[in-house]
Amino acid sequence: MNFDLFFQYIVAGITxxxxxxxxxxxxxxxxxxxxxxxxxxGEFVMLGGMTAVTLLRYLPLPAAVLAAMIITMLVGGLIEIxxxxxxxxxxxxxxIIITIGLSILIRETALHIWGEGVKALPYFTGTSxxxxxxxxxxxxxxxxxxxxxxxxxVALLNIFFSYTITGRQMRACSVNRDAxxxxxxxAKNMVTLSFMLSAAIGALGGCIVSPITYVQYDSGTPLAxxxxxxxILGGLGNSVAAVAAGLVLGILESFSIWVMPAAYKDVISIxxxxxxxxxRPSGLFGSKEAxxxxxx
Amino acid sequence: xxxxxxxxxxxxxxxVLRRVTMHVxxxxxxxxxxxxxxxxxxxxxxxxxxLKPSAGEIAFDKQDISRTPxxxxxxxGCSLVPEGRQVFSSMTVKENLVLGAYVNYRRNKRDRxxxxxxxxxxxxxxxxxxxxxxxxxxxxxxxxMLAIGRALMAEPRLIMMDEPSMGLAPxxxxxxxxxxxxxxxxxxxxxxxxxxxxxxxxxADRGYVLETGRIILQGTAEDLxxxxxxxxxxxxxxxxxxxTL
Ligand SMILES: Nc1ncnc2c1ncn2[C@@H]1O[C@H](COP(=O)(O)OP(=O)(O)O)[C@@H](O)[C@H]1O
Ligand SMILES: [Mg+2]
Numbered sequence: 001m002n003f004d005l006f007f008q009y010i011v012a013g014i015t016x017x018x019x020x021x022x023x024x025x026x027x028x029x030x031x032x033x034x035x036x037x038x039x040x041x042g043e044f045v046m047l048g049g050m051t052a053v054t055l056l057r058y059l060p061l062p063a064a065v066l067a068a069m070i071i072t073m074l075v076g077g078l079i080e081i082x083x084x085x086x087x088x089x090x091x092x093x094x095x096i097i098i099t100i101g102l103s104i105l106i107r108e109t110a111l112h113i114w115g116e117g118v119k120a121l122p123y124f125t126g127t128s129x130x131x132x133x134x135x136x137x138x139x140x141x142x143x144x145x146x147x148x149x150x151x152x153x154v155a156l157l158n159i160f161f162s163y164t165i166t167g168r169q170m171r172a173c174s175v176n177r178d179a180x181x182x183x184x185x186x187a188k189n190m191v192t193l194s195f196m197l198s199a200a201i202g203a204l205g206g207c208i209v210s211p212i213t214y215v216q217y218d219s220g221t222p223l224a225x226x227x228x229x230x231x232i233l234g235g236l237g238n239s240v241a242a243v244a245a246g247l248v249l250g251i252l253e254s255f256s257i258w259v260m261p262a263a264y265k266d267v268i269s270i271x272x273x274x275x276x277x278x279x280r281p282s283g284l285f286g287s288k289e290a291x292x293x294x295x296x
Numbered sequence: 297x298x299x300x301x302x303x304x305x306x307x308x309x310x311x312v313l314r315r316v317t318m319h320v321x322x323x324x325x326x327x328x329x330x331x332x333x334x335x336x337x338x339x340x341x342x343x344x345x346x347l348k349p350s351a352g353e354i355a356f357d358k359q360d361i362s363r364t365p366x367x368x369x370x371x372x373g374c375s376l377v378p379e380g381r382q383v384f385s386s387m388t389v390k391e392n393l394v395l396g397a398y399v400n401y402r403r404n405k406r407d408r409x410x411x412x413x414x415x416x417x418x419x420x421x422x423x424x425x426x427x428x429x430x431x432x433x434x435x436x437x438x439x440x441m442l443a444i445g446r447a448l449m450a451e452p453r454l455i456m457m458d459e460p461s462m463g464l465a466p467x468x469x470x471x472x473x474x475x476x477x478x479x480x481x482x483x484x485x486x487x488x489x490x491x492x493x494x495x496x497x498x499x500a501d502r503g504y505v506l507e508t509g510r511i512i513l514q515g516t517a518e519d520l521x522x523x524x525x526x527x528x529x530x531x532x533x534x535x536x537x538x539x540t541l
Pocket of ligand 1: 337338
């Protein structure tokens with residue numbers, strides 16, 4: 001394998017890995033707030049992409065992306081308020097069933113609105129064939145958009161959770177819900193907020209990746225599986241580790257094409273998922289100490 | 297300040313509290329003593345709004361709070377230091393305290409947050425030293441101080457404490473209890489739940505004895521200390537493990 005090809009694989013791996021990380025972060029935010037996995041997370045990604053494609057008829061691209069994020073965010077909040085907020089201490093099993101039900105509901109609604117057609121946003125700059133020369137190799141500018149926007153998003157999220165009062169409240173609720181309530185924090189609102197945040201992040205992911213991967217009413221599910229794998233691999237709830245885990249999975253997948261048929265690409269993530277669940281459920285980067293400090 | 301009448305509460309079908317009637321007047325230290333499982337934590341959880349009572353009245357400053365959720369009760373000036381500290385373990389000491397002052401953030405009184413911090417650091421200088429440390433890495437005594445400090449950050453008029461001496465070394469228990477006395481001297485009202493009956497009655501004005509969800513005895517701290525039943529059930533046994541003040 002020559003260096004150029006090697007580099008292409010790396011770039012492709014990083015691109016997909018970044019998206020997986022974005023989806024995983026969406027999982028983590030809701031997991032931290034509620035202790036549940038939101039199986040409709042992939043649908044937020046799809047909704048973001050689809051909505052942006054539709055809005056592009058009326059708005060310039062950046063505005064369409066922003067509006068798609070806001071709309072998906074409102075959908076996320078609405079879903080929480082309608083289907084989850086009023087439940088009194090629901091069991092994990094019940095929450096799994098509800099979020100899987102929601103994912104089906106969103107998918108079917110998307111099918112009615114947009115049909116089965118495959119859609120895509122245009123490349124943010126240039127076209128599908130334009131490329132930028134970077135250290136002797138050519139890469140698509142969209143790759144830089146994906147990685148750049150995701151990096152900024154992760155940085156902003158970190159600032160939000162570390163330094164803003166609302167971010168700290170959300171963290172407090174995830175560490176100890178009752179103690180947070182005793183401080184005057186409305187835990188239910190924090191859960192709604194976590195759904196809104198996850199939905200917006202998912203939507204952004206759906207927008208930036210759609211020029212490369214396209215978007216369809218059911219394209220959320222495979223992304224959710226990858227994102228879930230990454231979230232588990234990094235250790236549930238740990239968003240920094242999710243970025244690392246995302247890159248690991250993306251690059252592994254990318255190089256798997258080298259040793260086995262592309263059709264088996266998805267086998268990688270499923271095998272990793274099962275392996276991790278059997279061998280190291282706290283995740284690759286989840287330390288035992290950190291797990292002990294968390295209260296659930 | 298706090299008036300409770302015929303309060304009944306529990307978990308689902310399990311009834312724990314049965315017709316509990318008690319009160320706390322402003323400026324008092326009132327203690328509730330009782331064995332493990334008597335319902336002390338259930339009582340404080342119900343007052344603080346974490347649990348909803350199935351019957352009875354809870355009035356705080358003449359306002360009915362029996363249906364008020366926990367996050368609203370704090371805003372009225374009634375804070376709970378929960379059993380087992382319950383600090384935000386993966387957050388720093390300072391973050392814990394700042395979160396405790398959320399009430400003042402909401403009221404747009406940021407300057408009060410700062411004065412509150414200074415006051416808590418004055419009361420517990422060790423917390424100032426550990427400011428940037430994760431709360432989960434503190435010792436048990438330090439965590440208890442943090443839990444008390446966090447509750448004080450909301451500037452409550454009534455502070456309720458659930459077994460602050462639990463699992464702590466006698467010397468540290470002594471520290472904590474002297475802080476409670478000091479809090480009262482500064483005009484706070486304290487409702488103190490303890491298994492450590494001798495220490496609690498030692499600093500309290502009045503006390504209630506809770507047994508299987510009922511108040512079976514009440515009186516001034518001296519009366520309870522000299523009461524034969526109390527001596528036998530709560531003071532006589534295990535004298536060497538009790539802390540003397
Ligand atoms: N979360 C809970 N769910 C169900 N039952 C509980 C719960 N917490 C306490 N209990 C029961 O309620 C009774 C009173 O407990 P508690 O109020 O914690 O007593 P204390 O604080 O005096 O030790 C006990 O019988 C206990 O088993
Ligand atoms: Mg208790």
